[in-house]
Amino acid sequence: MSRYVTLKKNDPLFNQYLWGICDIANHTALPMSTLNVGSPEETITFEIVENSSIEKPTQSRVLLNLIKIKKLYLVLVPFLYVAIKNYVDDRFFDPLSFALSLIAMLAIFIGFNIRNDVIDHISGYDRVNINHNKPLLKGWVNTHFASRLSNFFIGLALLISLPIVYRQREEGRVIIVVTILLFLGKLLTKNSYKNHRWGEIIFFVLSGPGVVSGYQVALGAGIDTEVLAFGILWAWSIQFLVHLNNFSHLLTSAQAGIKNTMTRYGFDGAKKIIIYWWIIFVFLWALYHYFYSSVFWGWFTTAILIFWSIPTVIKVDQIQSPLGSDTRMIKKIGYRNFLLMTTLVIIEFTWYWLTKNSWTP
Amino acid sequence: MNLKIFNSKDFPAYLPKLNALYDDLFSGGKGFRSKLVQMVSDPIALPQETQHLLCQTIEFIHNASLLHDDLIDGSHLRRGKPAAWTKYTPEYAVLAGDYLLARVMVNLSGFGNIKLVQFTSETISDLLEGEWLQDSVVGDFFVGLDQLDRIHNLKTASLFKWCLRAPFIAAENYDENLHRTLDEMGTILGQLFQRSDDLLDYDIRNDEGKAILGDLKSGYLNSFGAFISKDMNRAQIDQMVKSHDLNEFYKSFSSDSELGQKLFKTKVEEFDQINTKMIELYSHHLVELEKQLKKPDLIKALKPLTEILYWRRKPKS
Numbered sequence: 001m002s003r004y005v006t007l008k009k010n011d012p013l014f015n016q017y018l019w020g021i022c023d024i025a026n027h028t029a030l031p032m033s034t035l036n037v038g039s040p041e042e043t044i045t046f047e048i049v050e051n052s053s054i055e056k057p058t059q060s061r062v063l064l065n066l067i068k069i070k071k072l073y074l075v076l077v078p079f080l081y082v083a084i085k086n087y088v089d090d091r092f093f094d095p096l097s098f099a100l101s102l103i104a105m106l107a108i109f110i111g112f113n114i115r116n117d118v119i120d121h122i123s124g125y126d127r128v129n130i131n132h133n134k135p136l137l138k139g140w141v142n143t144h145f146a147s148r149l150s151n152f153f154i155g156l157a158l159l160i161s162l163p164i165v166y167r168q169r170e171e172g173r174v175i176i177v178v179t180i181l182l183f184l185g186k187l188l189t190k191n192s193y194k195n196h197r198w199g200e201i202i203f204f205v206l207s208g209p210g211v212v213s214g215y216q217v218a219l220g221a222g223i224d225t226e227v228l229a230f231g232i233l234w235a236w237s238i239q240f241l242v243h244l245n246n247f248s249h250l251l252t253s254a255q256a257g258i259k260n261t262m263t264r265y266g267f268d269g270a271k272k273i274i275i276y277w278w279i280i281f282v283f284l285w286a287l288y289h290y291f292y293s294s295v296f297w298g299w300f301t302t303a304i305l306i307f308w309s310i311p312t313v314i315k316v317d318q319i320q321s322p323l324g325s326d327t328r329m330i331k332k333i334g335y336r337n338f339l340l341m342t343t344l345v346i347i348e349f350t351w352y353w354l355t356k357n358s359w360t361p
Numbered sequence: 362m363n364l365k366i367f368n369s370k371d372f373p374a375y376l377p378k379l380n381a382l383y384d385d386l387f388s389g390g391k392g393f394r395s396k397l398v399q400m401v402s403d404p405i406a407l408p409q410e411t412q413h414l415l416c417q418t419i420e421f422i423h424n425a426s427l428l429h430d431d432l433i434d435g436s437h438l439r440r441g442k443p444a445a446w447t448k449y450t451p452e453y454a455v456l457a458g459d460y461l462l463a464r465v466m467v468n469l470s471g472f473g474n475i476k477l478v479q480f481t482s483e484t485i486s487d488l489l490e491g492e493w494l495q496d497s498v499v500g501d502f503f504v505g506l507d508q509l510d511r512i513h514n515l516k517t518a519s520l521f522k523w524c525l526r527a528p529f530i531a532a533e534n535y536d537e538n539l540h541r542t543l544d545e546m547g548t549i550l551g552q553l554f555q556r557s558d559d560l561l562d563y564d565i566r567n568d569e570g571k572a573i574l575g576d577l578k579s580g581y582l583n584s585f586g587a588f589i590s591k592d593m594n595r596a597q598i599d600q601m602v603k604s605h606d607l608n609e610f611y612k613s614f615s616s617d618s619e620l621g622q623k624l625f626k627t628k629v630e631e632f633d634q635i636n637t638k639m640i641e642l643y644s645h646h647l648v649e650l651e652k653q654l655k656k657p658d659l660i661k662a663l664k665p666l667t668e669i670l671y672w673r674r675k676p677k678s
Contacts, residue, residue, distance in 0.1 A: 036514075326501070
């Protein structure tokens with residue numbers, strides 16, 4: 001058998017190869033990446049490699065990579081926030097539903113992360129914006145298995161949410177809104193890798209206000225402005241990471257006609273957006289603390305964020321090229337900013353937990 | 362077919378300096394790109410007149426890019442002679458390059474195939490984008506090979522893609538699958554040519570006697586440089602950047618120069634290996650092309666290109 005196979009979309013074998021369910025004894029078909037970014041979803045060249053030649057990490061590491069274990073804190077930190085806030089406010093009404101909501105949230109988060117990889121793989125996005133560590137591109141797992149795993153986690157999340165809805169009826173409304181937004185997102189992007197603009201807005205709503213509302217309602221505490229304010233703050237910071245990621249492959253995305261905020265405003269505009277986005281975040285942080293936190297933590301954490309942000313802003317402003325190592329460096333620096341902010345949230349709220357009732361906003 | 366790409370009659374006689382500049386520029390060039398156009402055009406029986414137009418077009422674009430490139434890079438020599446900007450002033454070099462690109466559009470629009478005009482304009486855009494991007498990573502010694510590949514795909518491979526596709530467009534064959542295959546082949550040829558050219562900088566297969574470490578000294582980490590630096594630590598990269606000759610360069614691998622040279626050779630072998638894989642992929646696309654076109658002459662002509670472009674040796678007959 002030839003080492004390479006090129007298949008067109010209308011070829012009966014196309015989907016079998018792409019989903020990794022082709023019948024090639026002891027071999028795996030890996031889609032090749034392309035620099036010709038016009039229409040990678042139309043024709044794909046596959047490299048046929050022997051299974052034994054694929055350098056595969058241990059199964060547990062593959063799984064951890066696939067579920068993006070390092071990103072789980074994106075749903076764990078809001079959980080911690082809601083738990084402490086309601087503990088301090090004496091509104092910790094339904095611990096069981098709350099615990100179940102965490103499991104459901106983790107399952108849905110994992111399920112959608114895997115689904116996202118599957119969609120990127122099928123649409124051709126991962127062959128245009130090459131990320132060498134994607135388990136699907138490396139052949140560590142086949143797309144079909146990943147898709148089934150994604151379905152399993154999403155199904156698990158739905159199953160776990162049933163007793164929550166039974167105990168906290170309001171949760172049903174949150175789930176309906178989230179489901180509508182998810183379908184809307186899928187509809188607006190037409191499952192294509194080329195339009196991410198609507199996806200950004202929907203992701204913003206879901207990743208912040210959506211997550212904290214889900215926890216809050218599961219706890220039986222009801223949604224309030226404080227929790228929504230934190231949700232917006234959290235979503236704003238996550239969107240900062242999304243912008244940084246899109247900025248790091250601005251060039252290839254623009255060449256491929258992918259539409260997101262970064263490609264829309266171009267290199268110089270995108271740099272400004274990243275800078276202003278973070279400055280606005282620090283402002284929102286200060287505002288949140290002004291209304292809902294202790295004076296000390298408000299001043300202390302805002303001051304830390306401002307001092308830490310100055311070099312970041314300077315470095316983003318100094319980037320000269322949409323290619324090169326600068327874009328990778330900025331992604332790292334921005335990520336560090338995010339981690340610092342997360343650490344501050346954890347320290348601050350742990351303090352509230354330990355010193356319950358001994359401070360006033 | 363022997364083609365005279367440049368004829369002084371093509372340009373206004375009342376601009377003698379322009380003609381003199383072109384005389385200097387076009388003499389001594391290997392005309393590889395126009396040969397590639399002919400390799401594709403002959404088997405598909407493209408009329409001689411059209412072939413001439415295409416050959417002239419690609420050489421005009423290529424030479425316009427050289428005129429501008431030498432000025433941007435501050436290169437004093439081109440094909441062993443003073444670069445145009447040093448002999449005729451930078452202003453004339455810029456104008457002469459612009460004029461060539463303008464002639465391309467005049468000639469092609471006269472031919473009347475709007476798709477060919479559009480494709481050629483896109484190729485020129487890609488070329489300029491590539492130049493621009495390359496300039497933006499000068500001084501970046503942490504740039505990755507995948508990032509440079511993107512630059513080279515625009516700057517170098519775009520012309521190879523044009524050479525492969527333009528004859529079919531001129532023959533009004535717009536089959537999407539055919540052009541996709543040719544795009545992939547052009548990308549590979551461009552990458553291989555660029556990578557081989559970048560190896561010359563490290564005195565690998567440097568039969569032309571190209572200046573050693575020229576790219577590195579001018580602050581540009583080329584594809585081979587990016588390949589070897591990905592496994593280096595900061596101190597090694599610092600040593601690499603300040604190297605004045607190959608002996609100093611080997612020390613970026615090991616303080617023992619002899620061991621450093623040995624490690625360097627291992628890296629060259631690894632680099633050759635990844636490019637061999639690319640050559641295999643090119644062969645695969647050739648098979649695909651044969652299935653689509655049923656033109657064995659064309660396949661025979663295109664087959665040895667990787668030998669010539671990457672290994673810089675005459676193909677075995």
